[in-house]
Amino acid sequence: MAQLEQIAAPGSEWWRSAVIYQIYPRSFADASGDGIGDLPGITSRLDDLQELGIDAIWLSPFMTSPQKDAGYDVADYRDVDPIFGTLADFDEMLAQAHARSIRVIVDLVPNHSSDQHVWFQEALKAAPGSRERGRYVFRDGRGKNGELPPNNWESVFGGGMWERVVEADGTPGQWYLHIFDPSQPDFDWTNAEVREEFRSILRFWLDRGVDGFRVDVAHGMVKEAGLPDYAPVADADSMGGGEENVPYWGQDEVHDIYRDWHQLLAEYDGDRALCGEAWLPTLKKTALWVRPDEMHQTFNFPYLMTAWDAEALGAVIRESLDEFGKVGAPSTWVLSNHDVVRHASRLALTAENPQGEGIGPETPDKPDTAIGLARARAATTLMLALPGSSYLYQGEELGLPEAMEIPDEFRQDPTWFRTNGERYGRDGCRVPLPWEADAPAFGFNDTGDSWLPQPAEWTQYARDTESADPTSTLSLYKELLAERRARGLGTGSLIWEDAGADAVAFRRGDIHVAANLGTEPLELGEDVTFVLQSQPFDGTALPVDTAAWYTKG
Incomplete structure (x- = not known):
């Protein structure tokens, strides 16, 4: 399979300074016309990304899935979901990206699977204490008849973190753990079979030629022994970024997994990389994920979540460079992704907005569009001058704001449903991209279908419109990336x-x-x-x- 064979000297690997562009496949480009983006659509737009000037792309999940959580519920880790195409489509996309010197990182979801995964279906049919149930976190319930969940943990998506199953004889049975939706049962990472299965999955994609993995919920795979009760702090970040000693986030034993994976990736040419999604309370703890024998990168969420304040921003940059530097790792810089309000809107919010809550039609004090865009452009101009690796989220190069006016009947984020509409969730940052101002679905496809409605005012943000305007946000990003590359700003101090x-x-x-x-x-x-x-x-x-x-x- 196609891959880039360039191997850097220690300390100058590509991932230390790369600008990596996140593609959310279902919203990037739709070649089939069914309203959902796909792999051939990505391939068709690679020239645009090459022209933008990025070094690599990271693809959010495209593996086989019932799509209860937009692909973060994987049913088959070794195949492509039909809505996105085929393995042959993936291989072609990978080859075309590599032909343009664009590396490819794929999203791996190891904390949990879909409840449609063959392993979980086997677990449901098996008895308590069986090998099949041992791959997941099954426990007996509390109470006289096991009618109460094993502990009081609350799901990130709202509600409890446990779901009770019906046993083969029709009686209420054990409970299984799901940090997220009930359709996403958590693996038991103390199980050797689980660890060996994921080694095999890593090799499957590495053998195809991928350049690395973004690891979903990298801080959540190991739970504290005994699964003690825990009550989160009110209004805390749902992914654990603001709290210490959460029994299902950031356990020390998770580092053993990444040491093992680091050794596995080192067997392959091309400086393959691991980047962790680890929401942790301090940068000091975050840096532990990128010690020399563990991950290569981890997202700098404290930087992403910093308010538009000079003292706070300067402090988080200083601390990031210091803490990551202590372990010999590059800092990563990121302002937007598929889980947070787009920074062209977020930086103009005047009220607290915890991660995953979102904004929508009834949000008070909605962000001023002009102020948000000005701050977003300034924030990116600052970020792309910093040493280290930077991540861009699709559409931010167009200055896209959060889509706030999505009608309730079109919303699809599990957070919206699990909280009975109290939290808007993440749909607003996931709306399909505008490519052409006068085309159906703004050029997302040629049929006009779109899995989430696109705001009519996005005409002004269409790529073809911005390409013709030297003052547009797209033109700014191209200039920033060209100057950053020419001046070697990704490395140094x-x-x-x-x-x-x-x-x-x-x-x-x-x-x-x-x-x-x-x-x-x-x-x-x-x-x-x-x-x-x-x-x-x-x-x-x-x-x-x-x-x-x-x-x-």
Whole structure:
């Protein structure tokens, strides 16, 4: 199978400085016309990504699934779901990406499977204490007749974290654990058979030529022994990013799994990489996931969740560089993904918005679109000047805001249903992309079908419209990525500069970078020559909610 054979010297591997573009397959491009994006659609748009200037793509799940949670409920880890195409389509997409020097990372979901996975179907038919049930977390219930769940844990999607099964004889039986939806039973990672199965799955995709894996819920695979009761802090991050000592997040034993996987990937050429989705309370703990013999990257969620505040932003960048540097790993930088409100809207929110809650028609104090876009462009201009690896989420290069006005009857996120509509969930950041202003479904396909409705005002964000505008967000991203590559900004270090309490400023070689997060213009001084501006302006005073790269002298 096609793969890139370039092997870097230790310390200069591709993943240390790569700009990686997240594709949410069902919303990227639809070649079949059924309203759901697919692998041939991705292949058809690879030239656009090459022109954008990214180094790699990460594909959210495309494996066989009932799609109860948009593919994060996997029924077969070694095949492609028919709605996305076939294994042959995947191989062709991979080959075409590699032909354009674009690496491919696939999403792996090891914490849980679909309840339609053959293993879980076997478990339902088997007896308590059987080998089949031992692959998942089955327990007897509490109470006189086992009618109460084994503990009080609450699901990320709302409601309890346990589901009771009906045994083969028709009587109420054991309970199984599901951190997320009941259709997503958790594996028992103390089980040797589970560990060996995932080694085999990794090899299946590595043998096809993939360049790495993004590991879903990387901090949730091991649970505290004894499964003790636990009550989360009110309004806490649903994925555990703000709490210490959660019995189902961040257990020490999970690191043994990644040490094993690290050794497995090292058997393959091409610097294959592991990137973990690990929501942890501190950067110090996050950095433990990327010690030299574990994962290669982990998402910097503290950075993503930082408010538009100069002191807070400067502090999280400093701490990130320090903590990741201590273990010899690059920091990753990310502002948007498929689980959070798009940063073109989130950065203009005035109220707390915990991860996974979303925003919608009844959200009070909705974000100002113009302010959100200005801050998003400035935030990205700052981010892409930082050393390390950066992740972009599809559509952010167009400046897409969160789609807030999705009618209730079209919503599909399990969070919406599990909370009886109290949380909007993540549909708003998953709406299919606009490619062509005057085409059906904005060029997402040629039939006009779309699994989530696209806002009519997205005409202004269509890729063909923005491609023709040198001041568009798309044009800004292309310039940023080209300059970042040309100047080698993904590696090296930075020197902090003092630009006042309301700014974040540093130098990378001869390039000065500043972002104004205050309420008044920021004077940059004399002899300034601008390389890039997040929004056009005249003079040497940096406007509010603006960032720039410039030289002096």
